[in-house]
Amino acid sequence: MWLPIFGLIVGLVFGLLTDIKVPEEYANYLSIAVLAALDTLFGGIRAHLQNIFDEKVFVTGFFFNIVLAASLAFLGVHLGVDLYLAAIFAFGVRLFQNIAVIRSIILKKSNTNSPEKIEKS
Amino acid sequence: MTGITLIVGFMIAVQFQTIKEPVVRDTRDTWELREDLINEKKLELQLINEIRSINAKLDEYENETSESKAEVLKDTLKELKQEAGLTEVTGNGIILKIASVNTEILLGEEPGEVTSELLQRLVNELNLYGAEEIAINDNRYVNTTVIREINNVLKMDGNPLNQLPIEIKVIAKDASTAEKLFNYMKVSKSADEFFVSNLLLNVEKPEKAITIPAYSKAVTIHNMEPANTNEGGDS
Numbered sequence: 001m002w003l004p005i006f007g008l009i010v011g012l013v014f015g016l017l018t019d020i021k022v023p024e025e026y027a028n029y030l031s032i033a034v035l036a037a038l039d040t041l042f043g044g045i046r047a048h049l050q051n052i053f054d055e056k057v058f059v060t061g062f063f064f065n066i067v068l069a070a071s072l073a074f075l076g077v078h079l080g081v082d083l084y085l086a087a088i089f090a091f092g093v094r095l096f097q098n099i100a101v102i103r104s105i106i107l108k109k110s111n112t113n114s115p116e117k118i119e120k121s
Numbered sequence: 122m123t124g125i126t127l128i129v130g131f132m133i134a135v136q137f138q139t140i141k142e143p144v145v146r147d148t149r150d151t152w153e154l155r156e157d158l159i160n161e162k163k164l165e166l167q168l169i170n171e172i173r174s175i176n177a178k179l180d181e182y183e184n185e186t187s188e189s190k191a192e193v194l195k196d197t198l199k200e201l202k203q204e205a206g207l208t209e210v211t212g213n214g215i216i217l218k219i220a221s222v223n224t225e226i227l228l229g230e231e232p233g234e235v236t237s238e239l240l241q242r243l244v245n246e247l248n249l250y251g252a253e254e255i256a257i258n259d260n261r262y263v264n265t266t267v268i269r270e271i272n273n274v275l276k277m278d279g280n281p282l283n284q285l286p287i288e289i290k291v292i293a294k295d296a297s298t299a300e301k302l303f304n305y306m307k308v309s310k311s312a313d314e315f316f317v318s319n320l321l322l323n324v325e326k327p328e329k330a331i332t333i334p335a336y337s338k339a340v341t342i343h344n345m346e347p348a349n350t351n352e353g354g355d356s
Contacts, residue, residue, distance in 0.1 A: 007123035008130040015134020022139045034136050037129045044122070055122070062125050 028077075029070045032087050036065040039091040042098040049105045065091075206263035206336045210254050213299040214292035214331040217243075217306065218323040219315065221285050233319030235287060237269045240277075243311045243322075244268070247291055250305040254292040254333045258282060261336040278338060285320075290333050299327040 022030050040062040047053040069087040076083025149157065181193050202208050221232040244262060247255055255262040260280050268277045275282045293299040306312070306324045315322040 003123045004126040007125075007127040011127040011130020011132075012134045013130075014127075015131040016138065020135050020138065022135060024139075027136075027139045030132065030136050030139065034129075034132050037125075037132055041126065041129055044125075058122070059125065062128075 028084060029073050032069040032073050032084050032091075033066045035088060035091045035095075036069040037062065039095050039098070040065050042095055042102065046098045046101050046105075049102060205340065206254065206261050207340075209332060209335050210292055211330055211332045212253075212292040213294075213296045213327060213329060214252075214254075214290060214333075215299060215303045215306065215327050216325045216331065217289040217291065218325070219285065219287040219289070220321045220323060222316070222319045222321050230319060232285075233315075235275055235282065235285070235320065236318070237275055239311070239314060239318060239320075240268050240275065240282070242314065243289070246309055246311050247289075247302070247306070250302050250309075251293050251298045252291045252302060253294055256290045256333040258288055259290070259334055261334055263336045263340065265340055265342075290331050292331055292333055293327075296327070296329070303327045 040058070043061070044053065044058045047058070069084075069091070072087050073084035076086075178193070178197070182190065199208075203210070219235060240257070244255060244257075257277055258280070260277055262277075266278050268275070270276070291302065293302050303324060303326065306322075312322040312324075
């Protein structure tokens with residue numbers, strides 16, 4: 001369970017230290033990709049807590065969502081329609097739902113007094 | 122899973138860095154904007170003039186017969202020589218004299234010595250305030266001139282400058298620039314700095330005809346080579 005968090009921290013530190021900057025015109029795509037990644041991540045956590053976690057689904061979903069979101073934004077730019085809003089909306093709603101489910105599961109677990117469950121990721 | 126979170130972390134960090142870039146606000150007021158505008162206009166004018174003269178020269182090159190081509194080339198050479206400081210120049214300018222402070226004021230202190238830093242600063246200041254040509258003790262100051270101490274003797278391009286007073290001739294663009302230069306130099310920081318070193322910097326009134334000699338030595342150029350002449354004539 002701690003390995004993914006460790007990975008997140010390492011990724012953050014690595015990104016901050018390398019001082020990489022995305023050009024202004026691509027910042028939009030990256031923000032959407034980040035949103036998609038976060039959505040997938042929380043979906044993964046939810047699935048994990050519901051014991052229906054599947055590595056393959058998670059990994060493919062992660063990359064597929066990112067690519068889809070970025071290409072949607074790209075298409076939107078070229079069509080002159082703010083299509084990235086659709087991605088933001090979809091991911092935003094899903095993000096909230098996932099977090100709500102995660103919260104309710106954790107609450108349930110703490111109510112049944114079995115919060116400590118050793119699970120492998 | 123770890124790999125994915127690593128990527129997520131990295132993406133978030135990069136996004137952070139991208140967004141973090143502070144927006145530089147334009148805090149100039151009307152007056153500063155106007156001044157900037159004037160400066161830019163001046164630059165534009167200068168560039169346009171340059172383009173015009175270069176175009177004229179180009180026309181000359183193209184239109185004239187082969188005999189007068191040599192003439193044009195000679196003209197260009199002359200101009201370039203003038204720019205490089207290889208010709209004698211006469212014009213409006215001022216004369217600065219570096220002398221020692223009176224012994225009465227010194228009260229037993231040693232009379233001052235001119236250091237390379239002082240002189241370099243003075244030359245920089247002169248250039249800043251519109252000097253076109255400078256000669257120190259009748260040694261022409263050109264782009265490649267070095268002022269430095271060799272064995273504790275101040276030398277400019279190898280000519281010693283250890284005898285006071287030192288005379289600096291400066292030519293400005295025109296009479297009004299010379300006047301301005303004179304006024305600037307009267308209140309310049311250099312004068313104070315010279316005085317701290319027990320030296321006096323006397324600025325003399327602008328004169329109409331100051332003659333500055335040509336650079337007497339060969340200009341040594343290390344990092345420039347003639348362009349490949351075989352492929353000339355493209356432009």
